[in-house]
Amino acid sequence: MLMVRRTCLAPRTGEGEWLRNNIFQSTCTILGKVCRFVIDGGSCENIVSVEAVRKLGVTTEKHPKPYRLAWLQKGGEVTVSQRALISFPMGTNYKDQMWCDVVDMDACHLLLGRPWQYDRKVYHDGFKNTYSFVFHEKKIVLLPSKPSEKIKAHSDTTNLLSYAKFELEIKEVETVYVLMGKETQADMEVPNAAAPLISEFADVFPEELPEGLPLLRDIQHHIDLEPGAMLPNKPHYRISPTEHEELRRQVEELQSKGHIRESLSPCAVPALLIPKKDGTWRMCVDSRAINKITVRYRFPIPRLDDLLDQLSGAHEFTKLDLKSGYHQIRIRPGDEWKTAFKTREGLYEWLVMPFGLSNAPSTFMRVMNQALRPFIGKFVVVYFDDILIYSANPELHLQHIREVLCVLRREKFVAAAKKCVFMTPKVLFLGYVISGEGLQVDESKIEAVRQWPQPKTITEVRSFHGLASFYRRFIPHFSSIMAPVTECMKGVKFQWTTEAEEGFQQIKEKLTTAPILVLPDFSQPFELHSDASKVGIGAVLSQGGKPVAYFSEKLSGSRVRYSTYDIEFYAVVQAVKHWRHYLFHREFILYTDHDSLRHLHSQEKISSRHASWSAYLQQFTFVLKHKAGVTKRVADALSRRVNMLSTMVVQVPGFNSFRELYDSDPHFSEIMVAVREKKNSEFVLVDRFLFRGNQLCIPDCSLRLQIITEIHGEGHVGRDRTLQLVKASYFWPTIRKEVERYVERCRICQVSKGKATNAGLYRPLPIPTQPWTDLSMDFVLGLPRTQRGCDSIYVVVDRFSKMVHFIPCKKKY
Structure with a gap:
C-alpha cells in the first residue's frame, strides 16, 4: 500500500496566513474521548455525528421537530430524526452541555452552529479566527488548530494517484512525504485447519464480555475477615477532571453489565485508575486495607519451571487468553459488602471478583484447575488466565482444542480473540518462546537488555539484575559473570568499576546470543557437567549433547577459602541439589574435570564436611566420569573468567498518558503556552513532556500520590528526605504541601517511629524559698x-x- 500526503500545496507563507483559508476547528472531550469539533456560523443547528454517537454510546431521543438536510452529506438529503444532549469539556475552565441533532457526517464529530453562538453570546475575531465569551464570570477564548493537526476521517474508499499526476505534484509541491505501510492482519489469525472448529465455538470468543453475572460455580471467591478486626473506611482519592470522567464512565459501564451495584457497606476503599501500555486506563481498587484483615488461603501457584517441563515433545501449540478472567468468577453471596469501594459519586460493591484482592489469584487457580483438571499435565498447562494447549501433531492438536473449548463453553468461560493464538509451531508463553526445538528467550526483553544504559545508582543495578536473573538458565556461570556488578550493590556509596562494566557488557552480549535450551525428555538419561573456580561454581544439565539448563553460584563467605578439591566437590553437590527433581530415581552421568573426584567413593578417611556431602550423593544413581577441562568448555567458562555480570530490565509504563493533561492543568497550562511561544526559558518540552531543568512536571492527577507513595515507601524516611528525593526528579507547585501531608498521615511511620525528641541534659530542681511550697x-x-x-x-x-x-x-x- 502506498499513501502519499501533500503537505504544502503552494510556496511557504507566513506563520499566521494559514488562518485565512481555514474555518475554526479544534478538539474537545466527549465522555472521556478526544473528539474533533468545528464552529460554523452558517449552520442553523448544533450537530453531532452518527459515528461519535455510536462509538461513544451516547443516549439519543426522538427529535421533537424532524427535518431534512441537503448540504452535509454527498448524494441526496439527510433526514434528521434524533437528537442527543452532549457534554463537551474544553480545558479546565469551560465545560458545556448542548442539545445536538444526530447527523451522518464526515466533517467532524461535533459542529457548533448558530444556537451555541447565540446562547453563549460569542464574539468572533475574524483575523485571528478565535471565539471568545464569558462563562461563569470567566472569559473563555477558543483558539483554532492548524491544518496539519487535522484528524482525517476514516473512509472506506481508496484514493489512487497515477504516475503522471504524482510527477506533476512533485514539481508543484515543495515537500512530499511517502509512507510505505504493510497490510494489516486480522485480530485473530486462524489456520484453515482450525477455522471450522473456531466457527463452531464462536460463542467462546465474543467481542465483549457478556452482560449480567457469570455462572455461579462450585467455587466462588470467599472473603473471610479476621475476628475482631476494625473495618476500613478510606476516603476516595483526589484525581484530575479527565481521570474522574474516565472513572465515572467505567463505573457506569460496570454497573450496566451487572458486575457492580450500589452499596450500603460499613467498609470502603478508594478506586483509582492505572495507565495501560496502550495509553488507556484500567480501573483498580486499592484493597490494601481490606487485605490486611483478610484470612489468607495458601492455594499453591504452579512453578514456572515445572510448567515448562511438561512441554517436552510438543510441536503444535495453541494459547487461549480469557477475557477479563477475574470478572468471570462470582463473589460468594453474602461477601459482596466486603468489596465496597468509593468514588466521588458514591459507594459501590462488586458482584464479580475484582483485581487487587489478596486471595484472588488462589481463587482463580482453583477454578481453572477444577475446570481443566482432566487435561492438566497431559496436553494443557494453565497459569491464571493463560491456557496453553500442546500436542505432538496437528491431528491430535485439533482434538485437544475441541476438548478444551467444550469445557470453556460448559463452564461459561469466554476468551479474548485478539490475544489467542492457534496451531502455531512457536508461541510466546510466560516470558519464553516455546517451540518443538526447545526454549528461547523473548526477543522483546532482549531488546530491552540491549538498550540498557550503564547503571548510575544501586537501584538501577538491582533493576538490571532482576531482568537478567529471569534468563539466568540460558547463561553459563551467570553468578560469576555477574559478581562485579553485584559487588556495586554492597557499599554505602555507589561505585561503578571497570570490572562491573565488563561484566555488564558481557551479560548483554550473552543474552542476545543465548542458545536454545531443549526441554527435558525423561525417557533419556541426563548428563551433568560441573566445574568451579575461586570466583564461583557452574554446571550445565544436558541431554544428547544439547543444554537443558545452566546453573551458577557465586562463592561467598568461608567458601571462598575452600581448597580446590572442596570447591569442586561443592560444585557437584550444589548442581545435584539444584536439579534434584530431574535426577532423583534416575541414572545420570556426572562429568568433572577434577581428577581426584573420581576416587570419591573409595576414600578411607574423609572430613565431616565431605561425609555430609557424600551422604547426600548416596541417594542418587550416577556414573562419575572425568573429562578434561579443555574439552569441558561449557561448564568451564564460568570458573575460568574473572569478569562477572548481572541483568534486569524495568519498564515504567503510564507516563505517556498524562501528557495530554498539561494544557488543562490550572498551573501548567499557561506555562505550556509560554514554552510554545518561547517566552519561558525555565521550562522546556522534550517529546511532549514538560521539564523544569531535570525535573519532570507532573500535572494534577493521581500520579502525584503514586510517586510520593513509592518514594516514601522505599525506606519510610522523614519529611525532608522524602521531599528531597521527590524533588530530585519531579516538580509540581504544591509538592512540599502534599509530601508533608502524606508523611504526617503515613500509618507505618506513626506506628513504628517514636514521637519523643532526644533527651537533653539533666537539670537540678530549683531551690525552694519557704516551707511547704515545693x-x-x-x-x-x-x-x-x-x-x-x-x-x-x-x-x-x-x-x-x-x-x-x-x-x-x-x-x-
Whole structure:
C-alpha cells in the first residue's frame, strides 16, 4: 500500500496566513474521548455525528421537530430524526452541555452552529479566527488548530494517484512525504485447519464480555475477615477532571453489565485508575486495607519451571487468553459488602471478583484447575488466565482444542480473540518462546537488555539484575559473570568499576546470543557437567549433547577459602541439589574435570564436611566420569573468567498518558503556552513532556500520590528526605504541601517511629524559698497488710524543711 500526503500545496507563507483559508476547528472531550469539533456560523443547528454517537454510546431521543438536510452529506438529503444532549469539556475552565441533532457526517464529530453562538453570546475575531465569551464570570477564548493537526476521517474508499499526476505534484509541491505501510492482519489469525472448529465455538470468543453475572460455580471467591478486626473506611482519592470522567464512565459501564451495584457497606476503599501500555486506563481498587484483615488461603501457584517441563515433545501449540478472567468468577453471596469501594459519586460493591484482592489469584487457580483438571499435565498447562494447549501433531492438536473449548463453553468461560493464538509451531508463553526445538528467550526483553544504559545508582543495578536473573538458565556461570556488578550493590556509596562494566557488557552480549535450551525428555538419561573456580561454581544439565539448563553460584563467605578439591566437590553437590527433581530415581552421568573426584567413593578417611556431602550423593544413581577441562568448555567458562555480570530490565509504563493533561492543568497550562511561544526559558518540552531543568512536571492527577507513595515507601524516611528525593526528579507547585501531608498521615511511620525528641541534659530542681511550697511524693509498696487493710505508705517530703509525713494507704482502692 502506498499513501502519499501533500503537505504544502503552494510556496511557504507566513506563520499566521494559514488562518485565512481555514474555518475554526479544534478538539474537545466527549465522555472521556478526544473528539474533533468545528464552529460554523452558517449552520442553523448544533450537530453531532452518527459515528461519535455510536462509538461513544451516547443516549439519543426522538427529535421533537424532524427535518431534512441537503448540504452535509454527498448524494441526496439527510433526514434528521434524533437528537442527543452532549457534554463537551474544553480545558479546565469551560465545560458545556448542548442539545445536538444526530447527523451522518464526515466533517467532524461535533459542529457548533448558530444556537451555541447565540446562547453563549460569542464574539468572533475574524483575523485571528478565535471565539471568545464569558462563562461563569470567566472569559473563555477558543483558539483554532492548524491544518496539519487535522484528524482525517476514516473512509472506506481508496484514493489512487497515477504516475503522471504524482510527477506533476512533485514539481508543484515543495515537500512530499511517502509512507510505505504493510497490510494489516486480522485480530485473530486462524489456520484453515482450525477455522471450522473456531466457527463452531464462536460463542467462546465474543467481542465483549457478556452482560449480567457469570455462572455461579462450585467455587466462588470467599472473603473471610479476621475476628475482631476494625473495618476500613478510606476516603476516595483526589484525581484530575479527565481521570474522574474516565472513572465515572467505567463505573457506569460496570454497573450496566451487572458486575457492580450500589452499596450500603460499613467498609470502603478508594478506586483509582492505572495507565495501560496502550495509553488507556484500567480501573483498580486499592484493597490494601481490606487485605490486611483478610484470612489468607495458601492455594499453591504452579512453578514456572515445572510448567515448562511438561512441554517436552510438543510441536503444535495453541494459547487461549480469557477475557477479563477475574470478572468471570462470582463473589460468594453474602461477601459482596466486603468489596465496597468509593468514588466521588458514591459507594459501590462488586458482584464479580475484582483485581487487587489478596486471595484472588488462589481463587482463580482453583477454578481453572477444577475446570481443566482432566487435561492438566497431559496436553494443557494453565497459569491464571493463560491456557496453553500442546500436542505432538496437528491431528491430535485439533482434538485437544475441541476438548478444551467444550469445557470453556460448559463452564461459561469466554476468551479474548485478539490475544489467542492457534496451531502455531512457536508461541510466546510466560516470558519464553516455546517451540518443538526447545526454549528461547523473548526477543522483546532482549531488546530491552540491549538498550540498557550503564547503571548510575544501586537501584538501577538491582533493576538490571532482576531482568537478567529471569534468563539466568540460558547463561553459563551467570553468578560469576555477574559478581562485579553485584559487588556495586554492597557499599554505602555507589561505585561503578571497570570490572562491573565488563561484566555488564558481557551479560548483554550473552543474552542476545543465548542458545536454545531443549526441554527435558525423561525417557533419556541426563548428563551433568560441573566445574568451579575461586570466583564461583557452574554446571550445565544436558541431554544428547544439547543444554537443558545452566546453573551458577557465586562463592561467598568461608567458601571462598575452600581448597580446590572442596570447591569442586561443592560444585557437584550444589548442581545435584539444584536439579534434584530431574535426577532423583534416575541414572545420570556426572562429568568433572577434577581428577581426584573420581576416587570419591573409595576414600578411607574423609572430613565431616565431605561425609555430609557424600551422604547426600548416596541417594542418587550416577556414573562419575572425568573429562578434561579443555574439552569441558561449557561448564568451564564460568570458573575460568574473572569478569562477572548481572541483568534486569524495568519498564515504567503510564507516563505517556498524562501528557495530554498539561494544557488543562490550572498551573501548567499557561506555562505550556509560554514554552510554545518561547517566552519561558525555565521550562522546556522534550517529546511532549514538560521539564523544569531535570525535573519532570507532573500535572494534577493521581500520579502525584503514586510517586510520593513509592518514594516514601522505599525506606519510610522523614519529611525532608522524602521531599528531597521527590524533588530530585519531579516538580509540581504544591509538592512540599502534599509530601508533608502524606508523611504526617503515613500509618507505618506513626506506628513504628517514636514521637519523643532526644533527651537533653539533666537539670537540678530549683531551690525552694519557704516551707511547704515545693514537695516531693512517693509510695512505699509491698508491706505486710495491717488490721485496717493498709499495705502501702504514702510519703510526702517538704524539700525546704525536710519535714516528712507518712500516710498509710492501700495499693488498691
